[in-house]
Amino acid sequence: MKLNRYGYLIGEGFRNVFTHGFMSFASVTIIIACLIVMGSFTLLDINVNQIVEDIGNQNQILAYVDEDMTAQEATAQIQTKLEALDNVASVNFVSRSEARQNFLEKYDESYMEGLNEEVFRHRFVIQLVDLSQMDATKTAIENVDGIVKVNAPTEFADKFISVRNVISIVSLVLIAILGFVSLFIMSNTIKLATYGRREEIAIMKMVGASNSFIRCPFVIEGLVLGIAGGGLAFLAQWGLYKALETKVAQSLAISFVQIVPFSQVWVIVLVAFLAVGVLVGAVGGVIAIRNYLKV
Numbered sequence: 001m002k003l004n005r006y007g008y009l010i011g012e013g014f015r016n017v018f019t020h021g022f023m024s025f026a027s028v029t030i031i032i033a034c035l036i037v038m039g040s041f042t043l044l045d046i047n048v049n050q051i052v053e054d055i056g057n058q059n060q061i062l063a064y065v066d067e068d069m070t071a072q073e074a075t076a077q078i079q080t081k082l083e084a085l086d087n088v089a090s091v092n093f094v095s096r097s098e099a100r101q102n103f104l105e106k107y108d109e110s111y112m113e114g115l116n117e118e119v120f121r122h123r124f125v126i127q128l129v130d131l132s133q134m135d136a137t138k139t140a141i142e143n144v145d146g147i148v149k150v151n152a153p154t155e156f157a158d159k160f161i162s163v164r165n166v167i168s169i170v171s172l173v174l175i176a177i178l179g180f181v182s183l184f185i186m187s188n189t190i191k192l193a194t195y196g197r198r199e200e201i202a203i204m205k206m207v208g209a210s211n212s213f214i215r216c217p218f219v220i221e222g223l224v225l226g227i228a229g230g231g232l233a234f235l236a237q238w239g240l241y242k243a244l245e246t247k248v249a250q251s252l253a254i255s256f257v258q259i260v261p262f263s264q265v266w267v268i269v270l271v272a273f274l275a276v277g278v279l280v281g282a283v284g285g286v287i288a289i290r291n292y293l294k295v
Contacts, residue, residue, distance in 0.1 A: 024225055030185045031229025031280065032236060034178035035273050039237045041171040042272075043265065048164045050260050061134070063141050064149040065122040071095045074122050078146045082124055085144075087137045089127040096120045132161050179280065219282055226281025230273040237269060238262060 018024070063082065065074045075093050082091045094102070099120040124147075128137055138152040204214055241262045248259050262269075 027185055027225050028229045028232065030181070031226065031277060032233040034181060035230060035233035035276060036237055036240070038171075038175045038178050038276075039233065039269060039273065040240070041167070041174055043237075043241060043260075043269070045164070045167050045171045046265065047260050048167050050258070061126040061128065061138060061141065062151040063124040063126060063144075063147045064151075065124070066146050066148050067121055069122065069146055071122055074124075074146065078144060079124065081144050082126060082141065085137065085140050087129045087133045089129045091127075092125045094123050094125055096122055099123060179276065215286065219286060222281030222284045222286075223278055224281070226277035226279070226284075227274060228277075229281075230275075230277025233277075234270050234273045237273070238266065 065078065069077075071093070079091055079093060082088060097120075099122075103120070126137075126141065128134060134152055138150050141147055142150050245259050245262065
C-alpha cells in the first residue's frame with residue numbers, strides 16, 4: 001500500500017511538470033541562466049586565486065648583501081635569520097659568480113663588456129608563504145643586519161590580491177541575488193499548479209489528508225525542475241569553459257595565463273549545480289503550496 005502511495009505521489013509530481021510545460025521550461029531556463037552566471041564567476045574566482053598563488057611561487061624577493069661581506073659570512077650570519085622570519089618559505093643564497101652566470105643566460109654577453117663579477121652583489125632569493133604579506137615581510141628583511149637592499153614586486157602583488165578580493169565579493173553577491181531570483185521563479189511556477197488544484201487540495205484537507213501528503217507532489221515537481229536545470233547548466237558550463245580553455249591556449253597575448261583545467265573542478269561544479277537546483281526546487285515547492293494548506 002505504501003509503495004502505491006509513493007508511486008502516486010511521484011507520478012503526480014512528474015505529471016505536474018508536463019502539465020505546465022511552458023512555465024516548467026521557463027523555470028528550467030532561468031535556473032540554467034542563473035547557475036551559469038554563478039558558476040562563471042566562481043570559476044573566475046578559482047582561476048584568479050590560482051594566478052595569485054602562481055605569482056607567489058614565481059615572484060621572489062631579492063635581498064642584497066653588504067658588499068663588504070664574503071659569501072661565507074653572508075650564509076653564516078644572515079641566512080638563518082632570514083629563514084626564521086614569519087612568512088618565509090625558503091631562502092637560497094646566490095653568490096656573485098652565480099648571479100653573473102644567470103645574467104649571461106638571460107642577456108647577450110656584449111652587455112658584460114668591461115664588467116666583472118664584482119659588479120654583482122651576493123644575494124638571497126626568498127620565497128614567501130603568503131603573497132598578501134609581502135610588504136610586512138619586505139620590511140622585516142630590510143631590518144636584518146647585513147642586508148642593504150631589498151627588491152620586492154609589492155605593487156604587482158597588491159593589484160592581483162585586490163582583483164581577487166573584488167571578484168570574490170562580487171561572486172558571493174551574485175550567487176545570493178541569482179539564488180533568490182531562481183527561487184522566486186520556481187515558487188511562482190509551482191504556484192500556478194497549486195492554484196489550478198486549490199479546490200482539490202481543500203477537499204483533500206477536509207477528508208483528512210496530511211500536509212506532507214498534499215505537499216509531496218509539488219516538492220517532487222520542484223526537485224525535477226531543479227535537477228534538470230542543474231544538470232543542463234553543468235553541460236552548458238562545461239562547453240563554455242572548454243571553449244575558453246581552447247581560446248586561451250591559442251592566444252599569444254595571454255599565453256602566460258594558466259587556466260585551471262575543467263577536469264580538476266568538474267566534480268565540484270556538478271555537485272554544486274545539482275545541490276543548488278535541488279535546494280531551489282524543494283524550497284520553491286514548499287513555499288508555493290504553503291498558503292493553500294491553511295484550510
